[in-house]
Amino acid sequence: MSKMIAVAALLASCALAQKPVRVLIVSGENDHEWRLTTPLLERALENAGRFDVRTTESFAGATEKTLASYDALLVHYHGPRWGAETEAAVEKFVRSGKGLVALHGASYAFGGFEVKTPGFQPTGIVEPIWPEWRKMIGAWWTELKNGHGQRHTFQVRFTDREHPLARGMSESFQPTDELYHNFTVAPESKVIGVAFDDPKIGGTGKDQPIIWTVAYGKGRTLHITLGHDAAAMYEPGFRAVVARATEWAATGNVTVAPEVPYQRREPNALRVLVVTGGHAYDSTFASMFEDQPDIGAFIAPRNVAFNGDIRKRWDVLVFYDLTEQAGDKEKEVLRAFVESGKGVVVLHHAIADHANWPWWVEEVSGGRYFVKADGASPMSEYKQNQDIIVRPVGKHPITAGMFPLHLWEETYKKMWISPKARPLLETDAAASDRVVGWISPYEKSRVVYIQPGHDRKSHLHPAYRLLVRRAILWSGGRLN
Numbered sequence: 001m002s003k004m005i006a007v008a009a010l011l012a013s014c015a016l017a018q019k020p021v022r023v024l025i026v027s028g029e030n031d032h033e034w035r036l037t038t039p040l041l042e043r044a045l046e047n048a049g050r051f052d053v054r055t056t057e058s059f060a061g062a063t064e065k066t067l068a069s070y071d072a073l074l075v076h077y078h079g080p081r082w083g084a085e086t087e088a089a090v091e092k093f094v095r096s097g098k099g100l101v102a103l104h105g106a107s108y109a110f111g112g113f114e115v116k117t118p119g120f121q122p123t124g125i126v127e128p129i130w131p132e133w134r135k136m137i138g139a140w141w142t143e144l145k146n147g148h149g150q151r152h153t154f155q156v157r158f159t160d161r162e163h164p165l166a167r168g169m170s171e172s173f174q175p176t177d178e179l180y181h182n183f184t185v186a187p188e189s190k191v192i193g194v195a196f197d198d199p200k201i202g203g204t205g206k207d208q209p210i211i212w213t214v215a216y217g218k219g220r221t222l223h224i225t226l227g228h229d230a231a232a233m234y235e236p237g238f239r240a241v242v243a244r245a246t247e248w249a250a251t252g253n254v255t256v257a258p259e260v261p262y263q264r265r266e267p268n269a270l271r272v273l274v275v276t277g278g279h280a281y282d283s284t285f286a287s288m289f290e291d292q293p294d295i296g297a298f299i300a301p302r303n304v305a306f307n308g309d310i311r312k313r314w315d316v317l318v319f320y321d322l323t324e325q326a327g328d329k330e331k332e333v334l335r336a337f338v339e340s341g342k343g344v345v346v347l348h349h350a351i352a353d354h355a356n357w358p359w360w361v362e363e364v365s366g367g368r369y370f371v372k373a374d375g376a377s378p379m380s381e382y383k384q385n386q387d388i389i390v391r392p393v394g395k396h397p398i399t400a401g402m403f404p405l406h407l408w409e410e411t412y413k414k415m416w417i418s419p420k421a422r423p424l425l426e427t428d429a430a431a432s433d434r435v436v437g438w439i440s441p442y443e444k445s446r447v448v449y450i451q452p453g454h455d456r457k458s459h460l461h462p463a464y465r466l467l468v469r470r471a472i473l474w475s476g477g478r479l480n
């Protein structure tokens with residue numbers, strides 16, 4: 001190992017060893033669509049890979065002790081005051097050196113919305129002013145002054161490229177949002193991002209502050225005027241800025257990358273090709289492969305899946321297709337794949353695949369559903385909507401610690417199952433063969449069959465999802 005590589009490896013392991021930043025998202029009331037948008041904030045932070053994220057929808061009543069387990073608050077809230085004890089705890093939290101990030105509507109929370117028109121009732125709730133909130137966020141909304149032009153796509157320019165939030169990002173990013181105008185930012189604040197407010201669509205014709213920081217005691221706060229709705233929060237620039245702002249507020253540093261992935265995937269995730277075709281399926285099927293950073297799955301129909309040598313591209317094949325007759329080219333590609341020691345998971349109807357390929361049926365998948373009678377073997381039978389209990393058989397990493405599964409499934413009966421297969425799952429249901437899952441006897445690679453998986457009732461079942469996940473990980477050599 002060269003010295004450079006050793007240093008890089010050491011740095012990488014330090015980065016991994018970083019303690020997660022503990023963030024509390026404060027939500028639960030707003031004159032904006034907080035129920036839709038709060039999950040987007042959670043996701044942006046989680047996918048940034050740096051945070052331990054919690055959310056509260058009822059923050060009033062939180063105490064100093066509640067806040068002690070967090071490094072930063074992300075306030076996505078405009079509603080009633082939180083009460084003296086909670087507000088004092090927030091002030092003390094920030095003053096003591098912790099972080100606060102406030103978004104969009106939070107600029108007019110807590111009486112920030114000064115009403116000067118007699119009888120004017122703005123959306124949201126106006127309460128007596130919480131003066132320290134104003135000091136913490138460095139500016140507040142007033143009815144006479146503030147506003148925004150037509151919601152549009154614009155550029156936010158960093159005015160301080162050396163601020164850790166901006167360092168490493170492009171000189172600007174592009175939100176699709178409301179461009180709040182005419183904030184008077186307190187003198188102790190520092191503006192780090194501005195946007196030109198186009199007069200043609202109701203703007204002021206001037207640069208407007210969009211992101212500013214405030215030093216409050218030993219703490220760091222940061223106000224971002226963006227975040228009107230779900231589409232605004234889906235913007236890549238917004239996601240990166242919120243995640244980086246939260247890290248900065250919590251720690252004073254920024255290590256979060258300038259691009260926050262929409263779905264987190266570990267660099268060494270298993271590369272999984274899910275093969276479909278020849279049989280319809282519920283759209284819920286695809287959701288079984290989402291939100292698993294260690295499984296990078298692609299779904300492809302059979303006719304494009306096996307176009308060439310797939311050994312270098314994939315670690316595991318998941319079959320959910322129905323292809324009775326395999327072509328010669330496919331046989332060649334598949335045989336090379338399984339002989340190279342890769343993983344195979346066969347789900348549900350895919351056990352009817354390759355009836356014309358005895359090697360696959362007898363050696364690899366270890367079973368066959370007879371779509372029609374074949375010689376002495378009668379046609380197999382299926383029965384839908386069966387209420388069944390599936391139990392694990394013996395001890396195996398795939399089923400470890402799993403209680404019996406209660407499923408509403410399509411059962412199969414009169415299948416051929418290799419006597420050399422190792423049973424993994426069984427059921428007593430009269431409409432089903434007893435064994436409903438097995439490990440194939442094939443020795444060069446790990447092959448699993450799971451018979452359940454007909455429709456959404458199983459696809460969405462948490463225990464079924466775990467079963468499929470573990471089968472993939474085990475077949476790919478990641479679960480032992």
Ligand SMILES: [Zn+2]
Nearest residue numbers: 032104178228
């Ligand atoms: Zn708005």
Ligand SMILES: [Zn+2]
Nearest residue numbers: 348349410454
């Ligand atoms: Zn089915």
